[in-house]
Amino acid sequence: MSTNFSVVGKSLPRSDARIKAVGAARYCDDIIRPGMLFGKILRSPVAHAKILNIDVSKAKALPGVKSVITADDTLKIRFGNWRLVPESQDELPLATDKVRFIGDEVAAVAAIDKDIAEEALSLIKVDYEELPGAFSVDESMAEGAPVIHEANPNNISLQRKIDYGDLDQGFADSHLILDNEFTVHATSHAYMEPCSCVAEYDHDGRLTIWTSTQTPYFVQCLLAQTLGMRENDIRVIKPFVGGGFGGKMELRKWEFCAAFMARETGRPVKFTLTRSEELTTGRRRHPMKIRSKIGFSKDGIILAKEFTAYLDGGAYNSMGPTAAFLCGNFGGMLYRHPNYRYNGYHVYTNKPPAGAMRGFGAPQALFVAETQMNMAAQELGMDPLDIRLKNAMVTGDEIPGVAKISSCGFKESLLKVAEMTNWREKRKNLKKGQGIGIGCYSFISGGVFNWFNTRYNFTRAEVRAFDDGTVHLLTMASDIGQGCDTVLRQILAEELGLEVKDIRLTAADTAVTPQADLGTWGSRVTLMAGNAVRKAAAEIKEQLFKVVSMKFDLNVIHDMACKDGRIYAKNRPDRGIDFGEAVRLAQRANRGDPIIGYGSYTPRNKGLVTPAFSFGAQVAEVEVDLETGAIEVKEMNTAHDCGTPINPMSVEGQLEGSVHMGLGYALSEQFIMKGGKTLTSTFLDYKIPCAEDMPPGKSVHIDTYEPEGPFGAKEAGEGLVSPTAPAIADAVCHATGYRCMDLPITPEKVLKGLGKL
């Protein structure tokens, strides 16, 4: 990492820190529009049924009710994020012939207040003919299972494959083969801000919708599709968003209903979900059954791996196709796999659909892969650290036909975290009940494959420079709490030699920010939008260099600098002027037109998966109460390679959040379900870790530079959600001998594993 940066690499406070701290940040539910109506959704109380009849007459007659809609009022156009594969678009804005899970959206009401809307819901009479349900991949794939979507009689909606090398030969050459089955469970995004949106009609054919989303552009396109409107007659604005984690990256049915009813009634319509709706019917991380067969040479070199995942997708595809692919990708990452085969099956069940969630297939794949590495080390009598070092990917490695690793600090991360934790010593010498374990990860910096089938570059930035020394950055990139509003301003400030305070930002408004940005998911924003911002800045600089060059009559070979608020000749810093003055002159040269720069970014020549991979290793230290099975995580330490951290404090915040979410995944969070019904409907039942559950620990950043990233940056903060569960599981095994292959690691399972239950 270069140390010449002025703004990049600095732990600057977020630009939204103050407004959030004083409570003045306005989220979607804070929006008040004159004459606004309040919407509520009627959801299916049964997991699988035919809809025989819906009678909304009583609801419509209730005073204060302004609109009641069912599928019959709509165009019944299917939608889904995978526009590239139209047959994957399996959702309707409102259920028509069938409901497929408890919570499936059946009707919507808009009324002058929430209570009336609730009462109206209770007046809608739906006649269901119940059907048998399937609530696990095994049940769904069993002979004679109920068919959930008629287009997929076997309940498998899609299959993804990765296959390279000679798998049979690899296994034939193997000294040790492990062949195990694992299951991983669903968890909730549990974002602090429940979903909310407000739609407003302009009485001239156009709609505006403010919504708590990660992907304004997706919402714009899919709303247009389902409403039968033109894309650009719909404007989507993302206000402050209180977390997303993958749970807010699709068109949601209440967004459709708000837009539809706003158009119908001519009045603004707001929907805000309750926490209970979120927990019982919302998207979640895919539960999976994964079979992994892996072969090693005598000295611990991976020779072959066959990885098969069955994703429990719930009632609809949602982001399952991507999770199915990425799960297989991550099953083959981190280590050199000369021969690898992956089969991923996305299976429908009568449960709330699973979707994208922080890690996006990686937490599941890496729990399995990393646990199996630990099992192999055990079998081969090796230190888990050593078996990893032997197989670890390095810069320049290639996954045939898929990706090239252009920067990799994995080995360094392994060595660093071992040093930080005194790994070798502790691994040998802890007493019974105490354990130390390791888990590793790699993650993507955005995706290459264009499943949304956008016609735009993946991201674009516009930069306007002003003679008051400020610039205005316009981008559709969406800050949902992860901090990209600050990071993009840091990148721009660095590039233009300004300070963050000099940069106004307008973001995430599909009408006025540049077309387009694919949104916040897969850790794509810093690298992709960051690159676009740099290119836009370069266009600004070129214009300013010209006028300074003219003003000082500089020889054409002069290199120019844009630094410390000045534009000057690098070798003659006295020949230069202030940034604002240079803009003023450039505007004179433009005869009054403003100074604007544009930049776009789409990954090119970067394979199928991502422009850049991050890496890291994490070590968990636990103490297990052998009488109760209770697990206390004593410490979590991490070494990771995110390229250049644009804002180290922000990276640290992300890492703390990842550990927190990883802890919940490993130990405490789970949906308790019965016949398709989610019983854990509040945060009293659905147990996310509290602040006091957070273990101490450090994270150390490995010094790498990603050539594809802005100033060398790549993913930070999403990948690290993955190693926590396998590290803890390994530490528990180290402490107790119990090897968890079925998340979460509950005290009951520990005791059972120890033969005490």
Added chain:
Amino acid sequence: MSTNFSVVGKSLPRSDARIKAVGAARYCDDIIRPGMLFGKILRSPVAHAKILNIDVSKAKALPGVKSVITADDTLKIRFGNWRLVPESQDELPLATDKVRFIGDEVAAVAAIDKDIAEEALSLIKVDYEELPGAFSVDESMAEGAPVIHEANPNNISLQRKIDYGDLDQGFADSHLILDNEFTVHATSHAYMEPCSCVAEYDHDGRLTIWTSTQTPYFVQCLLAQTLGMRENDIRVIKPFVGGGFGGKMELRKWEFCAAFMARETGRPVKFTLTRSEELTTGRRRHPMKIRSKIGFSKDGIILAKEFTAYLDGGAYNSMGPTAAFLCGNFGGMLYRHPNYRYNGYHVYTNKPPAGAMRGFGAPQALFVAETQMNMAAQELGMDPLDIRLKNAMVTGDEIPGVAKISSCGFKESLLKVAEMTNWREKRKNLKKGQGIGIGCYSFISGGVFNWFNTRYNFTRAEVRAFDDGTVHLLTMASDIGQGCDTVLRQILAEELGLEVKDIRLTAADTAVTPQADLGTWGSRVTLMAGNAVRKAAAEIKEQLFKVVSMKFDLNVIHDMACKDGRIYAKNRPDRGIDFGEAVRLAQRANRGDPIIGYGSYTPRNKGLVTPAFSFGAQVAEVEVDLETGAIEVKEMNTAHDCGTPINPMSVEGQLEGSVHMGLGYALSEQFIMKGGKTLTSTFLDYKIPCAEDMPPGKSVHIDTYEPEGPFGAKEAGEGLVSPTAPAIADAVCHATGYRCMDLPITPEKVLKGLGKL
């Protein structure tokens, strides 16, 4: 006028017609922001005084009061629209040493509701030392008059001159010389929406202000100046505006106070003026005393004119400098004046400042000039029509060093209105008490002189084209009810071969619309923003022509068309594709970047005044009750030359509005004042005409084509406010023999003129 237009020249309903009709259009006072405070202004109760002390302690102590400010809290930076002449900037956001009129802003309060804010005002104690006041230009210019601004000991803040030809020779050659003094009175803009603004701070150094303004860019710049902030740290957004007429084109003190207190308190702050505040303290049309000396040859040819205006500017310059210049310009317009001299004096008085108002100096100048033409006709025994036809300007005429008349339908207007009204017949044969009179006008299509000293082009447009067949027009041009949002879309639709419904518009937001547009005043928008829109459209077309040319392998000499939603070769219409498909291909050619076009406009080589002049003639028919002096306007007919009317229905609406405002100016509206206090504080006292007062009448458009205007268009709707008063005055004179030289024409004056009072 070409008849080949598809959209231009069509009477399309306004794009905001429906939202306004259903009551869903949101004006500034409709804006609700969480935690919003309500602001009120403390105004001076005395016309001229030193401020000895202001005690706000009791107001600050009132529960619910969040901020109380006086000048001492502020930076005390003077401001005004004439940035080019800094010494003309004579206003402070809040009065410091002195107050200069009843209503001068002294302090401001922000509280949790309006009642508390009002109560807090009553708790502010201001000690004044009263000074003698001057309430007319005569009083102000008298020996020993009280000095209102120390920088101008003679109370004349500025003088404007126009001088060409040899005046003395002209008068020496004259057969008839008239030398008269006229007075014209102040009138209120009486816009339906009282001024309102909401300011909000982002807790990161930036402010947003929604305000009922004609000139978002002015507000942005002047707020920055007075707050000591950077221009681009302030965002000004114009919501729907309920009329302006020149009264909302400056930074207003409540805008400053809202912004200042929003920044101070961290909470949104709203100010909305009452109608009474508007009427008693708001801007108004300049009262003037005008002396006009004019010489004619024996056969009625104008040989010389000396025109001297004393503008009663009230306590501050406001837009007085422009009114002072334009008054002189219009004094020399309409007819050929070979020798002309103008002196305009802007005089301070202790009254609410006069500002810009529809006509901007023309209603005053033209009441005088047109009345004097009618007087001259009388003296020379000519028909008022004939004396006009003899002197009328024609296309190609030049005002030396000032302007060139590039299109002129004045003579045609005169002949047409005479024909429409059967003028010659009626002028001779009406019975006593009945009269017919004529008044004419010319007006500007925006100004050339850059008194605001912008560094930007006068206007700029951005057009984004989408593959769904829509385009998005971004412009800072401000619709304040005059209809430019529709007109600009018509111009763009015409240029791109689309329909108005295909065009989304984002306007009048200083952060996201292109830098910059000088706002809505002087009838500048259609011509200037229209030209920018056409240029932006041309950039779009060029991109689309390229891909269609490639797709059909067209010879380079092919002319291309963009019409009826298609792009095609003009001579081979089959070789073409839909607009949206062409955009899709162009975007492919751009490898994903959007299709955008830009256009700017600043008048070049168009003299000092305006790029284009409109012309017209109006005939009033009245019946005067000779016993009571009551005047009934029986009919108003108009023939006018606005170049190509982009939207004839919209032009007609403007003309009706002009007649309405002209009626009020001529007959009923006036501020009754006493010692600087405005007594007409409600619409019960200040009498604007009602719908039932509107006379019938037609308006006919003269077919001209202005080469500088978009599709031949120029000013419509502002100039026509001027001829109404002189036409009515002439008709009254025709009916009664009473020649009004002192507006308004009240029954009392008529009776006095007839010797009956």
